[in-house]
Amino acid sequence: MTLQNDLFLRAVKGETTERTPVWLMRQAGRILPEYRAVRAKLKDFKELVSSPAFAAEVSIQPVDLLGVDAAIIFSDILVIPDAMGISYEMKEAKGPYFPSPIRHEADLAKIRIADPMADLGYVLEAIRLTKKELNGRVPLIGFAGAPFTIFAYVVEGSGSKTFSVARRMMYENPALSHQILQKITDSTILYLKAQIEAGADLVQLFDSWAGILTPAHYEIFSLPYIQQICEAVQTAPKTVFAKGAFFARKSLAKLDCQVLGLDWNMDIAESREMIGKEKTLQGNLDPCALYGSFADIKTETEKMLRAFGKTRHIANLGHGVYPDTDPDKVRCFIDTVKNFRG
Amino acid sequence: MTLQNDLFLRAVKGETTERTPVWLMRQAGRILPEYRAVRAKLKDFKELVSSPAFAAEVSIQPVDLLGVDAAIIFSDILVIPDAMGISYEMKEAKGPYFPSPIRHEADLAKIRIADPMADLGYVLEAIRLTKKELNGRVPLIGFAGAPFTIFAYVVEGSGSKTFSVARRMMYENPALSHQILQKITDSTILYLKAQIEAGADLVQLFDSWAGILTPAHYEIFSLPYIQQICEAVQTAPKTVFAKGAFFARKSLAKLDCQVLGLDWNMDIAESREMIGKEKTLQGNLDPCALYGSFADIKTETEKMLRAFGKTRHIANLGHGVYPDTDPDKVRCFIDTVKNFRG
Numbered sequence: 001m002t003l004q005n006d007l008f009l010r011a012v013k014g015e016t017t018e019r020t021p022v023w024l025m026r027q028a029g030r031i032l033p034e035y036r037a038v039r040a041k042l043k044d045f046k047e048l049v050s051s052p053a054f055a056a057e058v059s060i061q062p063v064d065l066l067g068v069d070a071a072i073i074f075s076d077i078l079v080i081p082d083a084m085g086i087s088y089e090m091k092e093a094k095g096p097y098f099p100s101p102i103r104h105e106a107d108l109a110k111i112r113i114a115d116p117m118a119d120l121g122y123v124l125e126a127i128r129l130t131k132k133e134l135n136g137r138v139p140l141i142g143f144a145g146a147p148f149t150i151f152a153y154v155v156e157g158s159g160s161k162t163f164s165v166a167r168r169m170m171y172e173n174p175a176l177s178h179q180i181l182q183k184i185t186d187s188t189i190l191y192l193k194a195q196i197e198a199g200a201d202l203v204q205l206f207d208s209w210a211g212i213l214t215p216a217h218y219e220i221f222s223l224p225y226i227q228q229i230c231e232a233v234q235t236a237p238k239t240v241f242a243k244g245a246f247f248a249r250k251s252l253a254k255l256d257c258q259v260l261g262l263d264w265n266m267d268i269a270e271s272r273e274m275i276g277k278e279k280t281l282q283g284n285l286d287p288c289a290l291y292g293s294f295a296d297i298k299t300e301t302e303k304m305l306r307a308f309g310k311t312r313h314i315a316n317l318g319h320g321v322y323p324d325t326d327p328d329k330v331r332c333f334i335d336t337v338k339n340f341r342g
Numbered sequence: 343m344t345l346q347n348d349l350f351l352r353a354v355k356g357e358t359t360e361r362t363p364v365w366l367m368r369q370a371g372r373i374l375p376e377y378r379a380v381r382a383k384l385k386d387f388k389e390l391v392s393s394p395a396f397a398a399e400v401s402i403q404p405v406d407l408l409g410v411d412a413a414i415i416f417s418d419i420l421v422i423p424d425a426m427g428i429s430y431e432m433k434e435a436k437g438p439y440f441p442s443p444i445r446h447e448a449d450l451a452k453i454r455i456a457d458p459m460a461d462l463g464y465v466l467e468a469i470r471l472t473k474k475e476l477n478g479r480v481p482l483i484g485f486a487g488a489p490f491t492i493f494a495y496v497v498e499g500s501g502s503k504t505f506s507v508a509r510r511m512m513y514e515n516p517a518l519s520h521q522i523l524q525k526i527t528d529s530t531i532l533y534l535k536a537q538i539e540a541g542a543d544l545v546q547l548f549d550s551w552a553g554i555l556t557p558a559h560y561e562i563f564s565l566p567y568i569q570q571i572c573e574a575v576q577t578a579p580k581t582v583f584a585k586g587a588f589f590a591r592k593s594l595a596k597l598d599c600q601v602l603g604l605d606w607n608m609d610i611a612e613s614r615e616m617i618g619k620e621k622t623l624q625g626n627l628d629p630c631a632l633y634g635s636f637a638d639i640k641t642e643t644e645k646m647l648r649a650f651g652k653t654r655h656i657a658n659l660g661h662g663v664y665p666d667t668d669p670d671k672v673r674c675f676i677d678t679v680k681n682f683r684g
Contacts, residue, residue: 161503164630164664171634211553211586214606214628244553246588247607264556265589286556288506292513322506 001136003201008070009139011314012202012237012258012280020305020313021069022337023141024330025241026320027062028074031327034061045090049076050122056129063138066327067334070139070202073130073195075123077145077206081154083119084111084187088153101157103169105176114187116194123191124198131199142200144192146207146242147184147229148222151177154184163212170221177221185225189232196236204239204261205229211244218248223255230256239282243319249274264318268307281308284318290329297329301336310342343478345543350412351481353656354544354579354600354622362647362655363411364679365483366672367583368662369404370416373669376403387432391418392464398471405480408669409676412481412544415472415537417465419487419548423496425461426453426529430495443499445511447518456529458536465533466540473541484542486534488549488584489526489571490564493519496526505554512563519563527567531574538578546581546603547571553586560590565597572598581624585661591616606660610649623650626660632671639671643678652684 003009007021029035035058042048049055059074078088078096088098102111114120131140145153153159155166155177170177192203205226213222222242230238241261242252252260253275262271262283272281289300305315315337321330345351349363371377377400384390391397401416420430420438430440444453456462473482487495495501497508497519512519534545547568555564564584572580583603584594594602595617604613604625614623631642647657657679663672 159503161501162629162661162664164633164666167628167630168633171630171638211607215609217628244607247609265553265586267557267589286509286559287504288509288513291506291510296513319504322504324506 003136003139005069005138008314009201009237011312012239014258014278014280014312016311019340020308020310020315020337022315022334023068023070023072024062024066024317024321024333025072027066027068027330028058028072029321030323031321031325031330032061032065033327034065044092045076049074049079052122052125052129055122055126056133059126059130059140060133063134066330067338068138070141071130071134072141072143072204073123073127073200075126075143077143077150077208078153079120079123080114080144080150080184080187080191083114083116083191084183086111086154095159096153098154098157101165102154102180108176108179108183111180111183113183114191116191120191120194124194127195127198127200139201140199141202141204142192142195143204143206144188146205146210146222146240147181147188147225148210148213149206149208150184150188151181151221152209152212155180163209167212170217174220181221181225185228189229192229192233193235196233200236202237202239202259203233204241207240207242207245209244210242210248211246213245215247218245219251223248223251227255241282253279259314261316262318266318268304272308277312280312280314282314282316284316285333287317287319287322287325290317290321290325290333294329294332297332298336301333302340305337305340306342345478345481347411347480350656351543351579353654354581356600356620356622356654358653361682362650362652362657362679364657364676365410365412365414366404366408366659366663366675367414369408369410369672370400370414371663372665373663373667373672374403374407375669376407386434387418391416391421394464394467394471397464397468398475401468401472401482402475405476408672409680410480412483413472413476414483414485414546415465415469415542417468417485419485419492419550420495421462421465422456422486422492422526422529422533425456425458425533426525428453428496437501438495440496440499443507444496444522450518450521450525453522453525455525456533458533462533462536466536469537469540469542481543482541483544483546484534484537485546485548486530488547488552488564488582489523489530489567490555491549491551492526492530493523493563494551494554497522505551509554512559523563523567527570531571534571534575535577538575542578544579544581544601545575546583549582549584549587551586552584552590553588555587557589560587561593565590565593569597583624595621601656603658604660608660610646614650619654622654622656624656624658626658627675629659629661629664629667632659632663632667632675636671636674639674640678643675644682644684647679647682648684
């Protein structure tokens with residue numbers, strides 16, 4: 001099917017576009033009252049993630065209601081550990097909790113390589129439904145967590161400010177850490193390939209906890225697994241968003257991917273210089289900037305657009321949009337990008 | 343009184359020392375069973391902070407038990423908001439909680455400039471007692487939170503992953519944000535001067551949440567207040583530790599202070615190049631490295647020492663020592679620094 005709006009995919013490839021494409025991380029979510037209405041019908045977040053029709057509905061909402069240039073499938077990075085046999089609960093206001101975290105060699109036996117068809121069919125079905133409903137209006141983004149970030153959750157057993165339990169294993173038992181990371185990587189490769197087969201036009205890897213590693217550990221425990229995935233997944237373009245990994249920008253530039261995400265801490269000109277001209281950059285307005293006045297949002301967004309320049313940029317925030325953001329402020333951000341002619 | 347061990351203060355001034363001095367952030371704390379024994383006698387953390395004799399006792403423990411080259415007064419950065427009339431509770435495992443956070447112009451009236459003698463006499467008394475008990479063995483470090491970090495807590499009302507409530511105010515009402523920051527700054531200047539008068543040989547500012555700001559906001563909402571403090575406090579040398587502010591290293595280099603702390607994400611050679619030769623650098627071993635084997639700790643510590651070089655370095659971790667660290671591993675880190683002749 002020919003896409004009616006292919007700005008996003010052309011920017012991914014580095015082609016010149018008539019304007020910069022725009023979408024937001026977490027655009028399908030709590031910012032929209034229409035999302036909250038769907039969510040209210042269901043028991044919890046996990047039920048929404050695992051209900052393809054509802055997941056498709058909320059994935060499409062931002063296309064209809066905000067006018068973004070790409071949809072992203074509504075899901076969670078933690079579906080992978082779930083599919084590997086490491087189940088989790090999502091506690092409201094507390095985040096994910098793993099009753100049986102992976103801590104010892106013996107726990108390895110509890111982990112299987114995820115079979116996307118058998119274990120993650122609900123995501124694939126949500127992608128197919130979303131793709132059908134989108135009907136070529138905009139491309140659809142699939143995603144997964146980067147292996148280190150998934151490792152951090154399943155070893156720690158929950159979110160954490162320091163992830164010191166997970167990071168302890170990397171110092172105490174690097175061999176076991178690598179075995180776990182490899183199983184996550186193998187699962188993720190199969191999963192992303194299946195997402196693309198189901199209709200995802202691009203896949204994004206979220207290394208949400210990249211910023212807690214030393215530069216040396218990032219090179220050992222995160223980048224090689226991201227690169228394995230990038231090399232194995234060749235049927236669609238790839239975006240890597242390593243939040244906080246300011247120290248790894250030169251290494252990230254060498255990955256076999258088309259797009260790198262920048263968080264709001266990263267200076268745009270400096271990042272472009274470190275990364276070079278071969279990657280499209282995605283980001284990076286401070287999500288808190290959307291708490292400002294409409295005039296300030298316009299000013300800040302235009303400042304960002306000028307700093308990135310006209311090509312090889314996909315406008316986004318530097319993090320997922322915060323749930324208490326006024327949708328009209330989000331629209332102001334999007335419309336500013338759409339109306340900008342630099 | 344002449345100090346018997348002045349390695350730390352000589353390194354602060356940039357003098358050549360026979361070896362690199364070493365201490366650890368949070369060395370007075372839960373890593374030591376002797377600390378936990380004192381803590382168990384008291385109702386809670388806040389009671390320990392506000393009991394000069396006990397605070398002095400735990401401040402001295404790491405000098406006796408670990409052999410560090412400097413003591414740091416056992417206290418909390420949140421004594422300042424408390425002294426300004428913004429009271430907080432310390433919830434075990436949850437962190438600080440402010441029942442009445444500062445959110446609106448009307449809340450400004452609730453804030454007073456702290457009077458160190460009247461409001462923070464217990465810290466000053468703890469410093470005097472510690473100084474007396476140390477009896478010149480090693481210097482004593484005083485400290486305070488940097489104004490932005492205190493602002494983040496009192497506006498947010500608690501710890502947070504995003505501090506989006508506090509950061510929202512900076513976009514919605516920058517004028518109010520600056521008023522709050524100025525009151526914190528004025529209080530902190532008086533407080534640090536009083537600490538020095540009571541016996542602190544150096545004062546350290548902790549900008550623990552620096553890393554959540556954009557580079558532009560850091561220049562507007564954090565650095566000018568740190569610089570005000572640095573300029574106002576001239577009776578002792580100063581250390582600034584802006585955790586996560588990798589983007590501000592060149593600006594931090596211009597502060598009127600002697601020492602800059604590096605966290606474990608910051609590459610040592612790159613930081614030295616950005617900061618120049620006029621500052622002593624403090625840090626920056628990954629606190630999780632102390633979970634490794636004794637051999638690995640020795641290797642990692644020596645690698646760090648070589649990267650910093652022989653002068654203008656104070657060995658430390660890149661963050662406070664994590665509470666579940668084995669004291670023998672901490673001793674291994676300290677002894678490696680002491681025995682290194684690289």
